[in-house]
Every structure is written in structure tokens, then in C-alpha cells.
Amino acid sequence: MQNQRTVFVCHGTGCLSSRSGAVYDALKAEAKRLRLDVTIDFTGCHGFCEKGGIVVVEPEGIFYSHVQAEDVPEIVSSHLRDGKPVERLFYIDPATGKAVPYYREINFYKKQQRLILRNCGRINPEKIDHYIDAGGYRSLKKALLEMTPIQVIEEVKKSGLRGRGGAGFPTGRKWEFGYNVCADKKYVICNADEGDPGAFMDRSVLEADPQAAIEGLIIAGYAIGANDGYVYIRAEYPLAVKRVYTAIQQAKERGFLGKNIFGSGFDFEIHMKEGAGAFVCGEETALIASIESLRGMPRPRPPYPAQSGLFGKPTTINNVKTLASVPVVIDRGADWYAGIGSEKSKGTTVIALSGKIINSGLVEVPMGTSLSTIIFDIGGGIPDRRRLKAVQTGGPSGGCIPARFPDTQVDYETLSLMGSIMGSGGMVVMDDTTCMVEVARYFLTFTQAESCGKCVPCRLGTKQMLEILTRITRGKGQEGDIETLYDIARTVKECSLCGLGQTCPNPVLSTLNYFKEEYEAHIKKRVCPADQCRALKRKEKN
Ligand SMILES: Cc1cc2nc3c(=O)[nH]c(=O)nc-3n(C[C@H](O)[C@H](O)[C@H](O)COP(=O)(O)O)c2cc1C
Ligand code: SF4
Numbered sequence: 001m002q003n004q005r006t007v008f009v010c011h012g013t014g015c016l017s018s019r020s021g022a023v024y025d026a027l028k029a030e031a032k033r034l035r036l037d038v039t040i041d042f043t044g045c046h047g048f049c050e051k052g053g054i055v056v057v058e059p060e061g062i063f064y065s066h067v068q069a070e071d072v073p074e075i076v077s078s079h080l081r082d083g084k085p086v087e088r089l090f091y092i093d094p095a096t097g098k099a100v101p102y103y104r105e106i107n108f109y110k111k112q113q114r115l116i117l118r119n120c121g122r123i124n125p126e127k128i129d130h131y132i133d134a135g136g137y138r139s140l141k142k143a144l145l146e147m148t149p150i151q152v153i154e155e156v157k158k159s160g161l162r163g164r165g166g167a168g169f170p171t172g173r174k175w176e177f178g179y180n181v182c183a184d185k186k187y188v189i190c191n192a193d194e195g196d197p198g199a200f201m202d203r204s205v206l207e208a209d210p211q212a213a214i215e216g217l218i219i220a221g222y223a224i225g226a227n228d229g230y231v232y233i234r235a236e237y238p239l240a241v242k243r244v245y246t247a248i249q250q251a252k253e254r255g256f257l258g259k260n261i262f263g264s265g266f267d268f269e270i271h272m273k274e275g276a277g278a279f280v281c282g283e284e285t286a287l288i289a290s291i292e293s294l295r296g297m298p299r300p301r302p303p304y305p306a307q308s309g310l311f312g313k314p315t316t317i318n319n320v321k322t323l324a325s326v327p328v329v330i331d332r333g334a335d336w337y338a339g340i341g342s343e344k345s346k347g348t349t350v351i352a353l354s355g356k357i358i359n360s361g362l363v364e365v366p367m368g369t370s371l372s373t374i375i376f377d378i379g380g381g382i383p384d385r386r387r388l389k390a391v392q393t394g395g396p397s398g399g400c401i402p403a404r405f406p407d408t409q410v411d412y413e414t415l416s417l418m419g420s421i422m423g424s425g426g427m428v429v430m431d432d433t434t435c436m437v438e439v440a441r442y443f444l445t446f447t448q449a450e451s452c453g454k455c456v457p458c459r460l461g462t463k464q465m466l467e468i469l470t471r472i473t474r475g476k477g478q479e480g481d482i483e484t485l486y487d488i489a490r491t492v493k494e495c496s497l498c499g500l501g502q503t504c505p506n507p508v509l510s511t512l513n514y515f516k517e518e519y520e521a522h523i524k525k526r527v528c529p530a531d532q533c534r535a536l537k538r539k540e541k542n
């Protein structure tokens with residue numbers, strides 16, 4: 001694969017929607033017509049979908065963007081036959097306006113450290129041999145043949161790996177709980193529900209490198225003593241569903257799943273369950289209910305899933321990115337992994353960078369990387385010469401951090417100190433045309449609609465907050481609305497049953513804390529300082 005010239009066409013969801021399927025077919029036909037000795041293959045997402053269709057020619061690493069089927073004859077005759085790459089399809093750096101021919105020289109990628117996304121855009125996700133050639137299943141073999149379950153757990157604990165599903169719970173400790181519970185049957189679950197609007201990290205990993213999460217899930221099963229695993233995946237992600245299914249079949253054929261894996265005596269099977277697309281089904285007790293074909297609603301804890309989970313048996317649940325990190329930890333070692341990141345947040349984080357940003361896409365950086373590095377060095381800054389106003393991190397339950405804190409480190413502790421959360425890694429960049437009251441209203445519209453209604457504080461509190469925010473943005477704010485918002489937000493945070501209610505006031509509280517004057521302008525002066533709310537007066541120009 002390395003020495004022969006291979007043309008990789010991106011077949012992630014983003015590029016396929018830019019008709020990269022036609023590019024692939026045309027490349028195959030044209031290369032055959034000219035009898036060229038090249039391989040045409042496909043990959044999953046590179047994380048830079050706005051540049052799709054993306055085509056990469058290896059081994060030289062030429063990166064073509066916005067490729068359409070009509071461009072194929074020129075790529076084949078000029079580049080593949082005559083050795084002259086097609087300059088007009090090179091990526092153009094928005095800062096310098098210069099063409100950048102090589103993948104490795106594109107600024108968007110240069111400051112990233114890709115561990116979870118290590119194979120994304122580099123291998124064909126439907127060919128297990130590609131994963132194996134890239135070092136895949138080496139960690140499973142090591143774990144099963146050279147380590148006891150306790151040694152695996154100790155290694156993961158020492159690495160400092162924490163759950164990438166949002167709460168950041170230490171993975172090794174979670175596995176230790178699972179290991180210590182005695183039961184005739186245990187389960188491990190890969191949580192691939194990913195319901196945050198705008199988030200596509202887990203979907204991309206599963207579309208581009210499904211074996212990474214599967215290998216992590218098998219190692220998790222070995223560590224806690226489970227012989228059955230589930231992948232709970234959103235049915236709205238048909239390509240990811242298909243690739244995970246194919247990956248499981250191929251892993252079975254190669255003996256990485258089934259009986260007596262690597263002759264170790266350990267048996268493991270993986271089942272898939274498709275979720276119908278409710279955000280709350282990402283919460284672990286609701287997820288378990290959904291797999292059991294019950295209504296997907298959270299239940300009080302204890303008992304925790306580690307004690308009584310799926311079908312009443314001890315169950316350990318991990319996020320896709322957490323599991324995809326596990327083979328790296330086992331392969332490179334805990335000390336190496338713990339050397340990346342900040343003091344208490346180790347390793348890397350995958351961010352879905354979107355909003356008012358020049359380069360939007362999937363970005364993987366060491367934990368602790370500053371907001372300014374992500375926004376300006378990797379994201380290329382704010383378009384149209386506008387100013388950065390705030391950054392919203394953590395998805396719909398996250399908070400807004402104002403531009404005056406550009407050095408904020410992106411890790412669990414710092415974001416929480418700033419009134420936000422890591423969440424699953426969403427990051428929305430806002431410029432000075434953004435109305436912060438409208439931002440709070442937008443995110444609350446989502447969480448209110450997704451509240452399952454089981455507990456009163458969340459069911460009624462989200463509705464009341466949304467009503468107040470809506471009337472403020474319509475120029476009908478009243479004296480006392482700010483105080484009422486604070487009261488309801490605190491009650492919903494403290495009294496709700498599950499994480500949805502406990503975190504959904506974050507967008508309201510953080511915008512109130514950092515941008516209170518905007519709320520006051522809406523209510524007292526009937527002015528929207530960002531000129532966005534149509535029912536209000538325009539900002540007074542001075
Ligand atoms: C409303 C809600 C939605 C959630 N959605 C997801 C999700 O889509 N994916 C995920 O991995 N975790 C999600 N979580 C967190 C999970 O409940 C759980 O903590 C996580 O899967 C554990 O894996 P980790 O330890 O690897 O992070 C959600 C939590 C809540 C409260
Ligand atoms: S907090 Fe909201 S989503 Fe969670 S159980 Fe209560 S009503 Fe349902």
C-alpha cells in the first residue's frame with residue numbers, strides 16, 4: 001500500500017454529499033482506460049468536510065480539495081500519467097492566498113495531534129487489513145497474551161485516560177468498578193448515540209476507523225470480565241452503522257471476535273443496537289432502557305449501571321472516542337500517553353469546530369491547548385474581518401466563554417471553572433454580530449425539546465426559561481426576568497434527575513454571567529446590541 005501510488009477518495013458522509021462517489025467511479029474508469037498502474041481506493045472523513053470532495057494521492061501526499069467528477073480526466077492524465085499535479089485543485093490557504101499542495105503542510109492539520117483520529121482519512125475503513133497494517137489489533141494481542149485484566153486496568157488508570165462522552169470520569173477507575181463486581185454475566189457498551197447538534201466526532205471515527213472502537217471495546221470486555229458487548233448507534237448515521245457492521249463481520253472472520261481470541265481462552269461477541277435519535281438516549285440509564293426495548297428515559301442512580309445495568313447485569317459504558325483511545329494507551333504505554341495533555345486531563349480531545357470560523361471541521365489537539373491556538377492557528381481566525389466575541393464549548397449544555405479569555409485551556413477543569421464543560425467536544429465560534437440572548441434561546445430550544453419530561457424541574461423549568469428568553473428576544477422582556485432566569489436555572493441544575501437537566505441551564509447562566517448588559521439592553525432599552533433581534537431597535541450608533 002505504501003510504495004504503489006494510491007488515490008484515496010474521501011467517502012465520509014460530508015464528501016459523499018459533495019458527490020465524491022462519482023469522483024471515485026470516474027477515477028476508476030479513467031485510470032483503467034489509460035491503463036495506469038494506480039490503485040483507486042477510498043477513506044473515511046479527514047475532518048475538513050467543507051473542502052470536499054477531498055482526494056489524496058499517496059505516497060507523495062498531494063491533497064486536492066473541492067474535486068468533482070469533471071476534474072477527474074485532468075487529474076488522471078496530468079498527475080497520474082504525466083507526473084504534473086493539478087495546481088488549480090490544491091488547497092488555498094485563506095491567510096496567504098497561496099496554494100498548498102501537500103497534506104502535511106496545511107495549517108489546519110499542522111498543529112493537530114491525531115491519536116483518536118489516527119487512521120481517519122488514512123485507511124479504507126471497510127478493509128480490516130488496512131487497520132492491521134497501521135498497527136491495529138496489536139494492543140488486543142498484547143492485552144490478551146501478555147497482561148492480566150488487572151494489569152490492563154492499572155495501565156489505563158496510570159495513563160490518566162478519562163471518558164470522552166462528556167463527564168470525564170477516569171476510565172481505569174470505571175473499569176475497576178466493573179471488574180470488582182461479581183456476576184455470572186457482565187456487559188460492555190460503546191455509546192455511539194452522539195446527539196448534540198453539530199457534533200460529528202463519534203460518527204466520523206466510526207465511519208473512518210470503526211475497528212479502533214471495536215478493538216477498544218474488546219479490551220474493555222477483557223478488563224472487566226464481560227463476554228458480550230453492544231454498540232449503541234444512532235440509526236440516523238446509516239454510513240456509520242454500515243461500516244461498524246462490516247467491521248464486526250471482518251473482525252469475526254479474522255478471529256478477533258468469537259471464541260478463544262488469540263488462543264487466550266477469552267471469548268467475546270459484539271451486538272449492534274440502533275437508537276431512534278433521542279438526545280436523552282445518550283444518557284447511560286436511558287441508553288440501557290432503549291437496548292432493552294423499553295422507553296428511553298433515565299432512571300435514578302443508584303443502582304449504577306456498574307452494579308445493575310443491561311438486563312440487570314453489571315455494565316460498563318464508554319464513549320466511542322474513549323474506546324478508540326484505549327489501543328493507543330496499551331500500545332504506546334501509560335507513561336507516554338500521560339505525557340500528553342494538561343495536569344489532570346491527559347491525552348487529546350477531538351473538537352467539532354464550527355460557527356464564525358474560517359476553517360471549520362474536526363480538530364484533535366492535546367488537552368490543555370488554548371482557545372486561541374484552536375481558533376486562530378488551526379481554525380484560521382474569524383471570517384470577514386470581524387471580531388471574536390465568544391466561544392461556546394460542550395454542545396447544547398455547554399457555556400459561552402467571552403473573547404477576553406483567549407488563553408483558556410481546553411480541558412475538563414479549566415472549562416468547568418469558566419462555567420462551561422468539555423461535553424463531547426462541540427465548539428461554536430461567535431463573532432461580534434452574535435446576540436448572546438439569542439444564543440441562549442437557541443440552545444435551550446434544543447434541550448427543552450429533548451427533555452424526556454420525566455422529572456418536573458427539567459420538564460417545566462426548561463419550558464419557563466425558554467418562554468422568558470423568547471419574549472426577551474421579541475422585545476417583550478420584563479423587569480425581574482433576569483432574576484427569574486437565575487432562579488429557574490439554579491433550580492433546574494440542582495434538582496433534575498439526569499445530566500440533561502443538570503447541565504441545560506449552562507448556556508443561560510454563562511451568557512447571563514458574561515453578557516448581562518446584553519440582557520439588560522434587550523429588557524430595559526428594547527435594543528439588541530448585536531442588531532440581530534428583529535423586534536428590537538437597532539443599536540444606537542455613536
Ligand atoms: C443527555 C445526555 C446525553 C448524552 N449523550 C452521550 C452521547 O451521545 N455519547 C456518549 O458517549 N455519552 C453521552 N452522554 C454521557 C453518557 O451518559 C456516559 O457518561 C458516557 O457514555 C460514558 O462514557 P465515557 O466514560 O467514556 O465518557 C450523555 C449524557 C447525557 C446526560
Ligand atoms: S432531567 Fe430532563 S431529561 Fe433528565 S430525566 Fe428529568 S426530564 Fe428527563
Ligand code: FES
Nearest residue numbers: 012014015045046
Ligand atoms: S467527509 Fe470528507 S473530509 Fe469529512
